[in-house]
Amino acid sequence: MTAILDIELVRTFHAVARIGKFSAAAEQLHKSPAAVSVHIQRLEAVAGGRLLNRDNQSVSLTALGRRLLLSTTELLSTHDRVLADLHGTHLAGRITLGVPDEYAVHVIRDILPTFAAAWPNVVLELKTAPSYALRDLVQRGKLQAAVIAQPKGQPSAQVLVLTTPVWVGPTHTAVASMDPLPLAVHAAQCPYRQAMIESLKHSGRRLRVVLESPSNQAIKACVEAGLAISLIDRAMVTDNMQILDGLPVIPEHEIVFVRSSSSHDDEAVNLLAQAMQQHFRL
Structure with a gap:
């Protein structure tokens, strides 16, 4: 019998892959962790191999899992678009x-x-x-x-994805060794700005603000030009930046969807x- 991809199993897999934890994915999907595990096991049986590496803290995708995630993203979009066309244009x-x-x-x-x-x-x-x-x-x-964006674990929010903030500087300039430390900071009311300044002050590092801007592109340009260091999502590090060691470790943050x-x-x-x-x- 030809194997069939169950769209509900695929949706569960995408949630686990995106969030990185079975328990958080289960909460978001309004299912029990056991039900989520069963969905993943059934999908692995169809896929013919393990999709996720699991430990007590988080999960990561196997090579087969990455392939399935990429190949089913458009499938979910098409599925939902077809249903909308059939039932929801009103x-x-x-x-x-x-x-x-x-x-x-x-x-x-x-x-x-x-x-x-x-x-x-x-x-x-x-x-x-x-x-x-x-x-x-x-x-x-x-x-x-x-x-x-907000620090991980705050209540009353629908988690879209977890993210790891990293310190970045230019690829060929030792900005991070300067004293005081030159910073490109986000505008007030940004969680990364708060995390940067508080963690550096707590560690005893002196700092000076080179750029303060609400523009992410301006922050990146300042770092790439060798004028300052900053804190950004690991996934947003460019080829003209390097991740810096020796600075305070910033805990994971989460990107969430909040509503009135x-x-x-x-x-x-x-x-x-x-x-x-x-x-x-x-």
Whole structure:
């Protein structure tokens, strides 16, 4: 009998791969950890091998798992788009969405076009600002939803992906040995700015701010030009940067989808949350 890919198993696999933990993925999918494990086992039987390496702390993809993740991303998108075409084009509404500058390109280019095509009568209005400013706007009901970065483990948030902050400097300049340490910092109300300054002060390092900007591109340019060091997601390190050792270790952060209390029964926002869950990548 020909093997069949069950779309629910694939969706569970994507959640585990994206979040990196069975328990967190189970919570996000509203399933028990045991049910998630069974889904992965059934999918591994279809795939013909182990998809995940597991330990007590987290999971990582095997070579077969990476292949399956890449080859099924478009499958999930197509599946959801077909269902929307069949059943959902009547949905209308308006969503005010906040996105930090560092993730805006990914959200606008890779996620929102598919969502807008599936739900053409839902109007999207976007705002970029630092994460904590967006969180405040959501809590005050000025935005319906936002994608934000925050330290790992805070309550009342839908985790999209975990991320590891790393210190970066230019590839050929020993900026990190300077005293005081030159920094390119994000705007106020950014969790990375807070983590940078607090960790350096706690370690006794002197610092001076070379650049303060809400623009992720400006931060990167300052680092690549050899003017300063900064803190960014590991996945965003460019070829003109190097990851720096010898500086305070910053704990994992998470990228989350937060929503206002008034939007929890909003079908359009629910669908956008699903789209973010399925397609957010770093």
